[in-house]
Amino acid sequence: xxxxxxxxxxxxxxxxxxxxxxxxxxxxxxxxxxxxxxxxxxxxxxxxxxxxxxxxxxxxxxxxxxxxxxxxxxxxxxxxxxxxxxxxxxxxxxxxxxxxxxxxxxxxxxxxxxxxxxxxxxxxxxxxxxxxxxxxxxxxxxxxxxxxxxxxxxxxxxxxxxxxxxxxxxxxxxxxxxxxxxxxxxxxxxxxxxxxxxxxxxxxxxxxxxxxxxxxxxxxxxxxxxxxxxxxxxxxxxxxxxxxxxxxxxxxxxxxxxxxxxxxxxxxxxxxxxxxxxxxxxxxxxxxxxxxxxxxxxxxxxxxxxxxxxxxxxxxxxxxxxxxxxxxxxxxxxxxxx
Amino acid sequence: xxxxxxxxxxxxxxxxxxxxxxxxxxxxxxxxxxxxxxxxxxxxxxxxxxxxxxxxxxxxxxxxxxxxxxxxxxxxxxxxxxxxxxxxxxxxxxxxxxxxxxxxxxxxxxxxxxxxxxxxxxxxxxxxxxxxxxxxxxxxxxxxxxxxxxxxxxxxxxxxxxxxxxxxxxxxxxxxxxxxxxxxxxxxxxxxxxxxxxxxxxxxxxxxxxxxxxxxxxxxxxxxxxxxxxxxxxxxxxxxxxxxxxxxxxxxxxxxxxxxxxxxxxxxxxxxxxxxxxxxxxxxxxxxxxxxxxxxxxxxxxxxxxxxxxxxxxxxxxxxxxxxxxxxxxxxxxxxxx
DNA sequence: AAATTAGATGTAATCGCTTACATAAATTAA
DNA sequence: TTAATTTATGTAAGCGATTACATCTAATTT
Numbered sequence: 001x002x003x004x005x006x007x008x009x010x011x012x013x014x015x016x017x018x019x020x021x022x023x024x025x026x027x028x029x030x031x032x033x034x035x036x037x038x039x040x041x042x043x044x045x046x047x048x049x050x051x052x053x054x055x056x057x058x059x060x061x062x063x064x065x066x067x068x069x070x071x072x073x074x075x076x077x078x079x080x081x082x083x084x085x086x087x088x089x090x091x092x093x094x095x096x097x098x099x100x101x102x103x104x105x106x107x108x109x110x111x112x113x114x115x116x117x118x119x120x121x122x123x124x125x126x127x128x129x130x131x132x133x134x135x136x137x138x139x140x141x142x143x144x145x146x147x148x149x150x151x152x153x154x155x156x157x158x159x160x161x162x163x164x165x166x167x168x169x170x171x172x173x174x175x176x177x178x179x180x181x182x183x184x185x186x187x188x189x190x191x192x193x194x195x196x197x198x199x200x201x202x203x204x205x206x207x208x209x210x211x212x213x214x215x216x217x218x219x220x221x222x223x224x225x226x227x228x229x230x231x232x233x234x235x236x237x238x239x240x241x242x243x244x245x246x247x248x249x250x251x252x253x254x255x256x257x258x259x260x261x262x263x264x265x266x267x268x269x270x271x272x273x274x275x276x277x278x279x280x281x282x283x284x285x286x287x288x289x290x291x292x293x294x295x296x297x298x299x300x301x302x303x304x305x306x307x308x309x310x311x312x313x314x315x316x317x318x319x320x321x322x323x324x325x326x327x328x329x330x331x332x333x334x335x336x337x338x
Numbered sequence: 339x340x341x342x343x344x345x346x347x348x349x350x351x352x353x354x355x356x357x358x359x360x361x362x363x364x365x366x367x368x369x370x371x372x373x374x375x376x377x378x379x380x381x382x383x384x385x386x387x388x389x390x391x392x393x394x395x396x397x398x399x400x401x402x403x404x405x406x407x408x409x410x411x412x413x414x415x416x417x418x419x420x421x422x423x424x425x426x427x428x429x430x431x432x433x434x435x436x437x438x439x440x441x442x443x444x445x446x447x448x449x450x451x452x453x454x455x456x457x458x459x460x461x462x463x464x465x466x467x468x469x470x471x472x473x474x475x476x477x478x479x480x481x482x483x484x485x486x487x488x489x490x491x492x493x494x495x496x497x498x499x500x501x502x503x504x505x506x507x508x509x510x511x512x513x514x515x516x517x518x519x520x521x522x523x524x525x526x527x528x529x530x531x532x533x534x535x536x537x538x539x540x541x542x543x544x545x546x547x548x549x550x551x552x553x554x555x556x557x558x559x560x561x562x563x564x565x566x567x568x569x570x571x572x573x574x575x576x577x578x579x580x581x582x583x584x585x586x587x588x589x590x591x592x593x594x595x596x597x598x599x600x601x602x603x604x605x606x607x608x609x610x611x612x613x614x615x616x617x618x619x620x621x622x623x624x625x626x627x628x629x630x631x632x633x634x635x636x637x638x639x640x641x642x643x644x645x646x647x648x649x650x651x652x653x654x655x656x657x658x659x660x661x662x663x664x665x666x667x668x669x670x671x672x673x674x675x676x
Numbered sequence: 677a678a679a680t681t682a683g684a685t686g687t688a689a690t691c692g693c694t695t696a697c698a699t700a701a702a703t704t705a706a
Numbered sequence: 707t708t709a710a711t712t713t714a715t716g717t718a719a720g721c722g723a724t725t726a727c728a729t730c731t732a733a734t735t736t
Contacts, residue, residue, distance in 0.1 A: 008693085009693060018715075018716085020692090020693080020716090020717095021694080021695075021715070021718095022716075023693095027693095032714080034713080034714060037715085049476055049480070051452045052692080053396075053692050054458055054693095055393040055394070055395075055692070055722095056397055056691075056692030056721090057694075058393035059694090059720090059721040060692075060720075061693075061694055061721085062694095062721070064393075066457075074418045074422040075419055076418075077418070081413055083412060084412040084413045096436070096454075097438065098436050098437075099437045100425070100434065100435065101425060101426075114389045115389075117389055118391060118392045119457075120392055256624055282621070283620070283624055286594055288625075346722060347722065347723060356685075356686085357685065357686045358723080359686060361723095362723070362725080390722085391721090393692095393693095395723050397724085399691085399723075399724055400691070400724095
């Protein structure tokens with residue numbers, strides 16, 4: 001055995017005293033190899049520590065057993081649970097997951113898509129629907145199966161595996177309104193290239209418009225996952241003469257930032273002001289006060305996305321979007337209007 | 339242009355009116371192609387939306403521009419920041435990162451290693467040092483560069499990019515002892531296959547042994563990242579006749595679990611009991627009371643690991659382990675012994 | 677102007693594997 | 707026993723790129 005030199009089929013074949021074809025069959029369709037040779041080849045594979053070269057295999061078989069996922073960032077727990085579930089389902093099916101991050105940048109996302117396709121990705125998980133048409137054109141031209149997760153729209157343009165951000169936020173806002181709040185503020189990250197935030201804002205607006213005398217003060221935050229910037233936005237809202245009685249935040253991370261800032265400013269939540277989030281990640285139950293938010297079934301979403309892509313990979317063309325339900329979770333940070 | 343059929347070098351070459359060699363040079367060493375043909379080929383690539391096939395490229399060039407990372411889980415913020423930084427550095431160097439998760443299982447980790455190597459990974463990031471010798475043998479036989487992150491030992495057996503879990507925990511414990519605590523409990527997850535936890539426990543023990551009359555009650559928790567199991571362990575500790583005055587937790591997730599349970603049981607932290615964590619992830623500052631813990635430079639660790647692997651990939655063989663420093667962070671959850 | 681050199685491009689072998697097809701061996705049917 | 711069928715294995719052609727080497731053209735030197 002030569003150190004550092006990767007063994008190849010030929011090496012295995014020679015050691016086992018069979019042809020490369022038999023080795024290949026042993027690896028891919030063991031049932032077509034007799035018991036006796038299976039033993040011999042198995043031993044040779046073991047002895048050499050042989051692992052098939054992906055490049056050769058992909059080239060010859062035109063199948064990579066690989067899927068790709070492109071997420072905006074890993075720093076943020078929002079995607080972690082879903083992606084973990086996604087990868088577990090794929091792993092069970094013997095598929096390797098390639099992950100890359102785009103930092104909320106469309107050019108980078110496009111580059112990542114190219115790379116992943118080049119690597120042989122047989123399907124792609126994308127977050128949200130907002131991206132240049134040219135990216136979709138590329139996907140269509142290459143005929144790559146993909147699903148859009150973390151959002152769901154009825155436009156029929158894509159296969160979605162997600163939840164209706166608009167409806168979910170609308171529901172939460174309706175609850176808030178029913179609790180008597182009328183002066184409502186919202187801290188939301190950039191909507192540019194982020195359809196989920198866009199939909200959440202629209203959902204809140206829709207609910208508010210239905211109620212006489214209710215109004216929304218939309219405060220934008222430069223980042224979707226910076227608690228401190230959300231804190232800043234919160235502080236600015238507190239400067240106003242006419243203060244809101246509740247602040248809807250576009251996700252839990254921002255909501256926690258607002259709560260922390262409130263604590264610093266000695267403003268008590270929810271006595272002085274109510275705060276809500278979106279996503280129901282772990283910190284929602286850890287922060288004091290616990291955070292009222294929208295619960296999202298991250299794990300099931302990841303599983304469903306994987307399932308759908310696996311079906312598409314198997315050639316099933318008759319697939320439908322999957323809409324998962326969310327629910328409003330009432331916790332300490334939200335209180336009836338006095 | 340044919341829908342769904344991936345264009346190949348030949349297609350590009352034909353369209354641009356050059357040979358495949360020239361197309362390949364355009365892609366890999368554009369400076370060896372004349373200005374004029376560069377334009378032609380560039381246009382052809384653009385028009386066809388050509389992306390080189392990874393398999394072919396890897397096979398022919400024997401270089402994959404790919405690295406692998408295997409982490410226990412993504413569900414847990416502990417690895418997210420570090421991996422994110424790791425991938426950013428690699429991306430800047432034009433290297434794709436393949437990630438897979440092992441669920442703290444050694445066989446699965448080994449399978450993942452095989453797969454990643456098969457995919458052409460030119461280097462591997464592994465978490466911690468605890469794994470069967472056979473795995474290391476395999477790595478050595480294949481001559482695959484790898485670094486061990488999230489821990490650092492002086493044994494000289496591997497290239498580490500991490501911090502000294504033993505020393506860090508020892509330092510935290512010394513601080514706790516200096517604050518007058520003598521009855522110390524520790525909630526720690528399984529040490530099996532987890533050298534970091536093992537080292538943290540040993541570090542605490544080492545500090546405690548130095549102080550007359552101080553003693554440690556080690557309570558094990560079935561999981562390293564389940565707040566509720568940690569809560570259970572906390573409850574059991576509170577049943578004891580002789581209660582500890584401080585509980586050291588082997589990481590922040592468990593510490594938060596203990597704090598939550600304390601709140602449920604109406605035990606106040608730190609008035610009734612102090613609690614400390616390890617890692618300094620985001621929740622440490624979010625939870626009430628804020629959590630005293632050990633700060634770990636996750637981002638810098640990921641960057642350093644990437645840097646080291648890139649150097650090894652470039653053929654630099656004279657590399658040394660990198661030890662990053664940690665520091666004890668005092669926060670509300672830890673108080674002087676009355 | 678001829679000889680030399682440098683630069684740009686093309687030809688074709690090669691990487692490691694799979695698989696269609698051919699062949700041989702073993703089993704069953706007639 | 708021989709023919710027909712089934713099962714197991716081998717041979718060799720590709721998959722899509724890179725790259726050593728050969729060739730041709732243009733620039734430079736003498």
